[in-house]
Each structure stands twice: as C-alpha cells, then as structure tokens.
Amino acid sequence: MASDPGLPFEELFIGRLKLEPWMAIAIGSIIAGSYIMINQIIAPWIERKVMARMQGRRGPVHVGKWGFLQIPADLLKMIGKEDTRPEGADKFGFSLAIFLTGTTAILSFAPLPWGSKGLIPGNFSIGILYVFAVFSIFPPAMLVGGWASNSKYSLIGGFRSAGQLIAYEIPMFVSILGVIAVVGSFSLVEITNYQMNNGWFIGKYYGAGLIAGLIFFISGVAETERVPFDIPEAEAELVMGPRTEFSGWRYALLMMTEYLHLFINSLLFLYLFVGGYDIWPVRVNNSPSFINDFRMNPFVQFLAITLKVYVLVFVAAWMRSALARLRIDQLLSLGWKYMLPVSILTLVVFLGSKDVFGFLIFW
Amino acid sequence: MIPVEWFLTLSVVMFVGGLFGVLTQKNAMRILISVEIMLNAANLAFMAFNGVFYNADFPNSFSASDFEGWVFVFIIIGVAAAEAAIGLAIFLSVYRNFGEIQITNIFTLKEQEV
Amino acid sequence: MISFVEALFLVISFFIVFCIIMTLLVPKTMQAAYWLILMLTGVAVLFLLANSEIIFAFQISIYAGGISVLLLFAALLTQHEEYEFPRSILGFIKVTASQLAIFLIIGINLLILILTSVMSSDFRKGTSSQLGDTTLTVEESFFMTENFSVTLWRDFGMVIPFLAFLLLTALLGSVKLVIREWEIEDLSDVMKNRYNPTQEVQQ
Numbered sequence A: 001m002a003s004d005p006g007l008p009f010e011e012l013f014i015g016r017l018k019l020e021p022w023m024a025i026a027i028g029s030i031i032a033g034s035y036i037m038i039n040q041i042i043a044p045w046i047e048r049k050v051m052a053r054m055q056g057r058r059g060p061v062h063v064g065k066w067g068f069l070q071i072p073a074d075l076l077k078m079i080g081k082e083d084t085r086p087e088g089a090d091k092f093g094f095s096l097a098i099f100l101t102g103t104t105a106i107l108s109f110a111p112l113p114w115g116s117k118g119l120i121p122g123n124f125s126i127g128i129l130y131v132f133a134v135f136s137i138f139p140p141a142m143l144v145g146g147w148a149s150n151s152k153y154s155l156i157g158g159f160r161s162a163g164q165l166i167a168y169e170i171p172m173f174v175s176i177l178g179v180i181a182v183v184g185s186f187s188l189v190e191i192t193n194y195q196m197n198n199g200w201f202i203g204k205y206y207g208a209g210l211i212a213g214l215i216f217f218i219s220g221v222a223e224t225e226r227v228p229f230d231i232p233e234a235e236a237e238l239v240m241g242p243r244t245e246f247s248g249w250r251y252a253l254l255m256m257t258e259y260l261h262l263f264i265n266s267l268l269f270l271y272l273f274v275g276g277y278d279i280w281p282v283r284v285n286n287s288p289s290f291i292n293d294f295r296m297n298p299f300v301q302f303l304a305i306t307l308k309v310y311v312l313v314f315v316a317a318w319m320r321s322a323l324a325r326l327r328i329d330q331l332l333s334l335g336w337k338y339m340l341p342v343s344i345l346t347l348v349v350f351l352g353s354k355d356v357f358g359f360l361i362f363w
Numbered sequence B: 001m002i003p004v005e006w007f008l009t010l011s012v013v014m015f016v017g018g019l020f021g022v023l024t025q026k027n028a029m030r031i032l033i034s035v036e037i038m039l040n041a042a043n044l045a046f047m048a049f050n051g052v053f054y055n056a057d058f059p060n061s062f063s064a065s066d067f068e069g070w071v072f073v074f075i076i077i078g079v080a081a082a083e084a085a086i087g088l089a090i091f092l093s094v095y096r097n098f099g100e101i102q103i104t105n106i107f108t109l110k111e112q113e114v
Numbered sequence C: 001m002i003s004f005v006e007a008l009f010l011v012i013s014f015f016i017v018f019c020i021i022m023t024l025l026v027p028k029t030m031q032a033a034y035w036l037i038l039m040l041t042g043v044a045v046l047f048l049l050a051n052s053e054i055i056f057a058f059q060i061s062i063y064a065g066g067i068s069v070l071l072l073f074a075a076l077l078t079q080h081e082e083y084e085f086p087r088s089i090l091g092f093i094k095v096t097a098s099q100l101a102i103f104l105i106i107g108i109n110l111l112i113l114i115l116t117s118v119m120s121s122d123f124r125k126g127t128s129s130q131l132g133d134t135t136l137t138v139e140e141s142f143f144m145t146e147n148f149s150v151t152l153w154r155d156f157g158m159v160i161p162f163l164a165f166l167l168l169t170a171l172l173g174s175v176k177l178v179i180r181e182w183e184i185e186d187l188s189d190v191m192k193n194r195y196n197p198t199q200e201v202q203q
Helices: A010-014 A022-052 A070-080 A090-108 A127-135 A139-150 A150-181 A188-198 A205-223 A251-271 A288-295 A298-322 A328-355 B004-024 B028-053 B064-099 C004-025 C031-051 C055-077 C089-095 C095-120 C120-123 C136-153 C159-178 C189-194 C197-202
Strands: none
Touching: A022 A070, A022 A251, A022 A298, A070 A251, A090 A127, A090 A139, A090 A251, A127 A150, A127 A188, A127 C055, A139 A150, A139 C055, A150 A188, A150 A251, A150 A328, A150 C055, A188 A251, A188 C004, A205 A251, A205 A328, A205 C189, A251 A298, A288 A298, A288 C089, B004 B028, B004 C004, B004 C095, B028 C004, B028 C031, B028 C055, B028 C089, B064 C055, B064 C136, B064 C159, C004 C031, C004 C089, C031 C055, C089 C095, C095 C120, C136 C159, C136 C197, C189 C197
C-alpha cells in the first residue's frame, strides 16, 4: 500500500488558513512549477560560467552582478524577435514539435517529490513509468519538427535523435528494473522512503548499485542529448540539428526544454540511486533525536535536493567542456555491447542480494 | 461517472473510421495507420467493458477478474508494437524492390496488370 | 447537468474524431503519422478516465513513443504519391460518397447492435459503471496498479513470455528483412537507376 505523503504545506494551508485540499494542491503545484522555472534560468548561467572558467575565460560578466541576469536578458531578446518560419515548412508540424516538447518537458515534473511532507504535485502509482512515458514523446516530436522545417540539417538531426533512442532506452530501463523490483513500487515517494530506511542504492549490493547508477546516468545523458552524446545536435556537421530552423521564442522554448530535460535526468538519478531528498546516507532509526528531526524537516529536504541537482548540473558542465562527441556507431556499440549485458548482471545481483543475502546488506 | 455507452459509441466511430481507411486507402503506410486506429478502438471497448464489470464493492476489494480487460489491452499493445516493427521492415523491403509502396501498383503475384 | 468528467470525455472524444478525420484527409503521409500520434495521446487520456494509470503509461510510452517513431521512419524512408484525397471535406464527400454511405450503414448497424445489448436490462442487472470515478484515493489507485501486476503474473502468467517471444521474433525477422543482401539486377528499373554504382562514381 502507498504511504500517503499528505498535502503540500498541510499545517499552514489547511491548519491555519483553512483552505480546501484542492486549493492546497494547486498552490503547491504552482510553487513547485515556479521553482523549476527559476532554476532553469539559473542553470544555464552556472553552466556557462563553469565552462568559461574551465576554458580560461570569464563567461558572461556584463548584465547584472557576475553576469547573473544574462539568461533573462537573452530570453527577453528572443521573445522580442520576429517569429520566422522557413519557406515550404509544414505549418502545423512546425508548431506541433515545439508544443509537444515544451508541454511534455513541464508535465514530466508532476510525480517528482521535493520533500517528504506532501511537496509533490501528484503522487501517482506509476510515478517513474509516467516520467519515462511522457519523456518518450520527445524523439518523435523532434523528428516531426526536423521534417517540418524543410531543411536537410533539421531532417538529419531528427533522424539521429530518433535513432539514438534505440541505443540508450533498453539499458536505461534494465538498470532501473532492479531498484523497482527491490522496492516493489513505481512511486518515487516510496523509492525515496525505502532508501531513507535502508541506505542509498548507489552504495548497496556489493557495487552493483553503483554500476547500475552509472549506466542510468550515461543513458540519461544520451537521452537528454548532451555532450558526449549530442549526436543529433552536432554543431560542426549539422548546424544545430533539429533545432536549426527554430528562431525567436521557439528557440527560447527549445533551450528551456533542454535544461528541463537536464533537470529531469538529474532528479531521476537522484531519486533512484542517491536517496532523493535524503541528506545523510545512513539508516533512519526511529528514536527522536536532533539528527532525525533535521533530516525529516521538509525545508532541509528541499534544500538538499536542490544542492544535489546543482552538483549534477556542475558535472554536466564539466562533461561538456571535457569530453568529445561519440559517433552513432560508437554509441550503439556502447549501449548494446557493454551497457545492456552489464545492466542485466546488476539486475541479477540486485535480486539475488535481496532474496539470498538480504541480511548482509551494506551500511 | 461516464456512461459506458459513450465509450462504446466513440469506439464504434473510431473502428468505422479505421475500417474506412483500411479499405479505401492505396498507400500501405496509411493502411497501417488505419489499422492502428482500429486497434485503439478495440482497446477502448475493452477498457470500457472492464470498467463496467467491477465487483460490487469496487474500490475496497479486487479480484483477478477485475483486470481481464487491462490484460487484453496489454497484449494488444504488445502485438501492435511487433506489428509496427514488421510493417516497417516489409515496407522498406517492398520499397527497395518496387520503388514505391502503393499497393495497387504491386502486382507481381498476379498474372497480368489490372 | 453534465459533470466535469463527462465534459472532459466529450472534449477528448471530439478531439480524437477530429484527429481520425485529419489522418484520412491530410495530403502527406508524414502528416497522417503525426495526427495519429495526437490521436494516440487522446486515447491514453481516455484510459486514464477509465481508472487505469498503468495502461495510460503503456499507451503513451509504447504507442506514442515507440510505434510512432517506427511509423515516422517508415513514412520518411519510403516515397509516396501524395494527394490521394481532395483536401477539403466537401470534395472528400463528393468523391467518396458511395463508400461513405456504405461505411455509415456499417457503423450505424454496429452502433445499434452494441447499444441495444448494453442498454438491455439483462446487461444492466449485474453491472455498476465505475468509469471516470473521481472519488478514488491515492491508496486505492496504488492498490489497483499493484493488483493488476499481481493478476498479470499469477493468473495470466503466459502473457509475458508470449509477448517476449513475439517481440523477439518480430525484432529478428525485421532485422533479417531489412539487412538482406540484394542484387541490383533483380530490382525494378526505378530502383536500378537509383542504386546504379556508375552514377555514384561520376558524382
């Protein structure tokens, strides 16, 4: 059975302000959505700054303190630009690609918890499956957008975006299968609770958790089409991949979805392997103590998950400045020859450890 | 509660639309698309009937027979995935040999042109 | 008075019917494929209204995410004769009037057949419609998904191996079909010109 996380800000909204439950849920969702929107403006700035420092440059400096307002300024500039559409473009498909990518990226955040006390827009029974389902609309949408742009770069980029799907999707699903089977639930709340009680998955099962986590992270990087797997958006060969012909607010929306995808990938990695909003990788004992109260505080959990996400944003920027792009056949052989067998092995170790060596778990 | 008749009416409309596409279109791709529409109509009817035949005290207790419709939909979705993969392979193979996938122009098995 | 879920159902069903009409009417096969994606997402929402979260996830991830990619690839890798039907609905009706009449008769017959059986008192006796139930709590929806999984593995245990072998056969068979070696002499004239190696050398 599900452990009901309750409603967002239950003490404040329902206890003191006497609001209806649906109003509390709506306000909580609006807060979570605004928080994501603000973060996806800060993340590109951090990425540009980190990349610039790694390459011996200074990065954005002019707008605001340390160039902090560079991204909002760019956003305003892009929204003010003329909305151009290439001649011969398929009108409906050109718009459909943008709307599908934008809405699915925002919808993916629905079952992600931001704290244990109901800081979650919707606690579905299919949590993680829902995220993957909504996320999987992105490659066909990019293929439609690439075809509708009436440009060879866009079309080849769209083909690569959909073809890359074959390489990463199966290792990704197999690597999380062990976690889901051990917890016995798709819900991210349940998975995080299990890790708070039994230790984080990344350090369990004799290293199998670490390997499964790495496979999931690598497949996630391929899914979000970031370096070193930015094969669809190879700027040296295809100008900008399927995004080539989109300009103005459409380009702004596409860049927004790119960073939203980075967040989704990072958050899923955190929830599945690194304990989600948990701050401390040891088991909870039920005795009331300062450290347990500190750990169960929703605000501390909120800050913890934010901090963890920004560590992964830093890692993404690091990878972007350090690694070179793989070819599509290298990605395919990585996915099918190495990651898939290894992820099946980790699945076997997960299930075997749970059933046979359950009493020998680490931590 | 949504009446089950509404689901079934929509299912019939979808099914007849798909059947119309299958029997009148000449492009093999569009025929496959129409077949997908018909499969979805069947799925919808399965889900509607499953929603009607729950046992009396529905949300509180379940039995295996409450999910038969879901299992059928699951099988149909899996079969549709296999069918689409085979369809893509056959289309590419036919296209390689004939240069098009208009089914009216592919008559190697017939003795003469139509 | 029409309730919220009923209004939602009506909106989505009109959207689905509109998408089906567009898949039949649009001039290009690629456009038909992406209208199909929209229709599949609409059907997924109807599954959600029928209390099934997990079938919603299957529908979106397998149909709208997997099968649609295959269909888009098939549409892009082959050549089509476009403009099969007139674009406007009036022209469409004028050209296909007799066929439309036949299918209308089939549809009305099917509808009467199903609705009379569903609305009969024998059918009504042992049933209670739970479609679009908005009173389900979080625990109950978790319980339903869990029970579906248990049912699938315990009472319908052969479904998963059956689907696994079917998909494996489909995968291997389609790979075998596509990577088959072929002789240029066996092809038709159109494709012979396309694959002619001498032209590639000249370029």
